[in-house]
Amino acid sequence: MSATVPGGCLPADVVLEFTAELSRALWHGGDGWSAARWLHDQPAAGPRRDELTHLVDGLAGLSPLERGDFAIAVNDDQVRSKLWLIDELSRHCDLGRASLLVLGGWYGILPLLANWRLAEPPARMLCIDVDPAVGEIGARVIGSLYPNVHYRDGDLTRLDYRELEALPNGIVINTSCEHIADRHWWSRVPRGQLAVLQSNDFTCCPEHVSCVRSVDELVRKKPMTSVLFAGELQLAEMHRYMLIGHR
Numbered sequence: 375m376s377a378t379v380p381g382g383c384l385p386a387d388v389v390l391e392f393t394a395e396l397s398r399a400l401w402h403g404g405d406g407w408s409a410a411r412w413l414h415d416q417p418a419a420g421p422r423r424d425e426l427t428h429l430v431d432g433l434a435g436l437s438p439l440e441r442g443d444f445a446i447a448v449n450d451d452q453v454r455s456k457l458w459l460i461d462e463l464s465r466h467c468d469l470g471r472a473s474l475l476v477l478g479g480w481y482g483i484l485p486l487l488a489n490w491r492l493a494e495p496p497a498r499m500l501c502i503d504v505d506p507a508v509g510e511i512g513a514r515v516i517g518s519l520y521p522n523v524h525y526r527d528g529d530l531t532r533l534d535y536r537e538l539e540a541l542p543n544g545i546v547i548n549t550s551c552e553h554i555a556d557r558h559w560w561s562r563v564p565r566g567q568l569a570v571l572q573s574n575d576f577t578c579c580p581e582h583v584s585c586v587r588s589v590d591e592l593v594r595k596k597p598m599t600s601v602l603f604a605g606e607l608q609l610a611e612m613h614r615y616m617l618i619g620h621r
């Protein structure tokens with residue numbers, strides 16, 4: 375059974391403009407209301423306008439530090455990387471019948487974008503993050519709007535991946551590979567599991583402890599039994615690399 379989210383899909387260009395506006399407003403210490411005002415002039419946002427306004431309302435309750443971090447989570451590079459993932463993954467499976475396990479899921483921007491972009495989004499998207507604070511904010515501002523988005527604290531290097539067996543058509547997604555120094559977590563994912571991995575070459579960030587310089591390097595670090603997609607995306611500040619395939 376797939377989740378039904380009211381309203382039509384948001385076009386990618388509207389998503390990019392809205393999130394850019396939101397990111398700018400939050401980054402400069404605002405509460406995101408300029409993004410809400412921008413929404414009122416956007417006919418293409420029409421059916422989803424209330425939903426987006428609720429999101430902006432929720433962000434108003436964040437501290438300045440939290441707003442700054444959320445601004446990064448919805449910046450242009452982050453959003454383009456996730457729209458790319460949704461487009462490519464949709465070519466390889468029926469996401470409406472899938473459950474997503476989003477590792478290092480941060481605030482849950484991937485599930486948020488999946489709900490905006492897909493006519494039939496996944497029935498269940500579970501974000502797992504080692505930092506309980508980001509999951510708590512995600513649950514409050516995103517999870518409260520979308521019944522198919524859930525959050526749990528957890529360390530992806532210690533997770534019991536056998537629980538995937540209980541998830542109908544589960545897909546493991548890790549768009550935070552550059553943050554994970556541990557080399558062994560990948561071997562703990564069950565062989566044959568459908569997965570999506572993203573990393574990047576943005577070595578300037580001290581938290582990026584496991585960057586790669588090419589998609590081939592990502593393939594070497596995270597070998598798959600079958601690769602359905604391997605590619606790179608040129609972004610403003612970095613290259614994003616992505617693999618879709620079976621562990």
Ligand SMILES: C[S@@+](CC[C@H](N)C(=O)[O-])C[C@H]1O[C@@H](n2cnc3c(N)ncnc32)[C@H](O)[C@@H]1O
Nearest residue numbers: 478480502503504505528529530531549550553
């Ligand atoms: C900065 S964010 C995400 C960046 C990434 N490009 C993205 O948008 O998906 C990285 C997240 O990974 C989380 N993280 C780091 N190590 C982790 C681990 N061992 N288990 C789960 N989450 C982890 C961090 O807490 C953080 O929320």
